[in-house]
Amino acid sequence: MERLMHYVWQYRLLTPADMVTVDGRRISIIDPGRHNTDAGPDFFNAKIKIGERTWAGDVEMHVRASDWHRHHHDSDPAYDSVVLHVVDCDDAPISRRNGEIIPQMVMRCSPEFHRRYDMLVGRSDIDLPCAPEIPAIHPLHLRDWITALSYERAYAKADRLIAHLERYTGDWEQTLYVTLARALGFSIxxxxxxxxxxxxxxxxxxxxxxxxxxxxxxxxxxxxxxxxxxxxxxxxxxxxxxxxxxxxxxxxxxxxxxxxxxxxxxxxxxxxxxxxxxxxxxxxxxxxxxxxxxxxxxxxxxxxxxxxxxxxxxxxxxxxxxxxxxxxxxxxxxxxxxxxxxASATVLVINVAIPLMIAYGMRHGDDALTGRAFEWLTTLPPESNSIVSTFSAAGISARDAFTSQALIQLRREYCEKHACLLCRIGHRLLAARAKR
Structure with a gap:
């Protein structure tokens, strides 16, 4: 639940009518702050207006307001800079160590938004729950996301190869030998x-x-x-x-x-x-x-x-x-x-030769070699597997390996990890529902 609250706050998906403290003061977000995934408040350096006063500080979120005390934030100096406490259930007032009351807001999301979120995230590793609505997404948005995903996957493979290279103190042949061996396993x-x-x-x-x-x-x-x-x-x-x-x-x-x-x-x-x-x-x-x-x-x-x-x-x-x-x-x-x-040899080129070209280009500042690697992806045929077939049935066809690699990245790193909030497709679907 808190993850959903972070998402709604970060992308300002609340309606103005819901932006009010529990004591009736109007709230407006000037800057939601920087999302923090480590210890400490959930958002650093936010800038918000509460009533007639503008505050700069941190924002903390909990499902229940009483979690503030349960997590011992009331005795932790790291939370003295919190200027707003956002909760789903207002069951207790909260304060800083010096006794100052911290403004509190109840985040209200429509039941339909919650339903959509649960439907997407709860089944994303099993099937493709967003499939019926993919055709309604503008092709330009899909193309931008496909491009980003393909680059993301290619550079992740290159980074893995570079990690082996550092382990073997710059021995490219030993590095490629291990990379090739892994690729010959063909996933299974x-x-x-x-x-x-x-x-x-x-x-x-x-x-x-x-x-x-x-x-x-x-x-x-x-x-x-x-x-x-x-x-x-x-x-x-x-x-x-x-x-x-x-x-x-x-x-x-x-x-x-x-x-x-x-x-x-x-x-x-x-x-x-x-x-x-x-x-x-x-x-x-x-x-x-x-x-x-x-x-x-x-x-x-x-x-x-x-x-x-x-x-x-x-x-x-x-x-x-x-x-x-x-x-x-x-x-x-x-x-x-x-x-x-x-077809199998083509998969090896995608998983071995192209990451090698990108990694070598990165290490030696050879942008032409890196560019050639991505050109190869656009000329090679797409892989034929269940992931590509699933997205094709949903309206996203793969005409080349550049696209099929993007779809594999989307499935492996977003769908199967329930990361719909980080997926641009999921974001657009949820944001549209939140604003209705």
Whole structure:
């Protein structure tokens, strides 16, 4: 409730008739102040007029006026600067430590406004309760919000990449290796893929870059996907399977794990059920191993790519040998499969190449590179997933990846987090209701 009160105050959604103190003095907001999300009053440095007198100070809000005493604000010097107490229920007078009575106002919102707020926020993570009213929002407002969301998501990904870069003291290749591993998990297995890569630094793999078997053994072993049993001291012990390829990986991993004092990731959390065979983690790990083997110098190749198609082809490295016709350990198929569909490779470009370009551009002051990254987003096709479909049904169609990324950001960071008050769509719908 207090969050709703903060929202109404911050955006001045009260009608003049409701702006009055409990003792009958008229109130007008000159400046609502700065919203404070830390300790202390809810709004700093507000400027308001109460009766004929103008006040500059802080504003505090509670559902019940008696919460002022329940929270011990009456003995806290941080609240001596409060010039107005806004409440939903006026059940007690309040005062500063010196005994001065603080003006109090009851915030009245229409029952319809409360209903709309509860309807939007209460179900926003389940469905799209605002869908029926989206078509009524002016296209210009929607376009501005889509643009802001797409930039927000792109820079959030770049910031995550830069955080890894700082962790690895400026090693772009190690940073991209972890970023690529996470992206290859395609949301469902992104966390286990990243944990596997974090447990297996790139410089370990480079010591054996001339042996694909060694790299595959290290990755599958650290991922906990090889049949090994731990000895009492924690070291891996082979469990023969009768499959020459798997047994060779196990032997190699046991040797290398002892050499580098490695331990498999604990409870990696791989998800295998109800997914297409090509999305199983075995083949994704095999692709990552193939990209690392030989010479993992992909950063420069991605940064120098002239168009998205070049980057897409870098992500579609062919798999040979054992993995040319398998999706997991076991029997081979009668035919070979492409390593990755163009649609999946496009998603990798969106989640790896474009954040790399933005992060690199930010670090080196290369605005042209950053601009090129966003141009790529406008030329790449949109992702095809349930989020994009949901918004399309509500009237917001995605014609390119720039828009689909915005819709994913909207769903993940606003709808699913019940942040309708921070969403420009929710704000417009609620503000319109508050003023009726």
């Amino acid at each position: 297995n992104s966390e286990p893929m990243e944990r596997m890569a974090l447990s297996l630094p790139l410089h370990f793999l480079r010591k054996h870059s001339d042996s694909l078997t060694a790299i595959e053994a290290l990755m599958f072993g650290q991922a906990g996907l090889l049949p090994c049993s731990p000895d009492p001291d924690g070291t891996a012990r082979p469990q023969p399977t009768g499959d020459p390829y798997i047994d060779s990986l196990v032997r190699e991993y046991v040797f290398l794990a002892h050499k580098f004092s490695l331990r498999p990731v604990t409870s990696p959390g791989w998800k295998m059920g109800r997914m297409r065979p090509q999305n199983l983690p075995y083949r994704r790990i095999a692709l990552l191993a193939a990209m690392v083997a030989g010479d993992f110098r992909i950063v420069r190749r991605l940064l120098s790519a002239k168009c998205p198609d070049e980057a897409i082809e870098l992500m579609r490295m062919p798999l040979t040998g054992y993995w040319s016709n398998r999706f997991s350990f076991g029997a081979a198929s009668e035919r070979s499969f492409e390593t990755m569909s163009r």
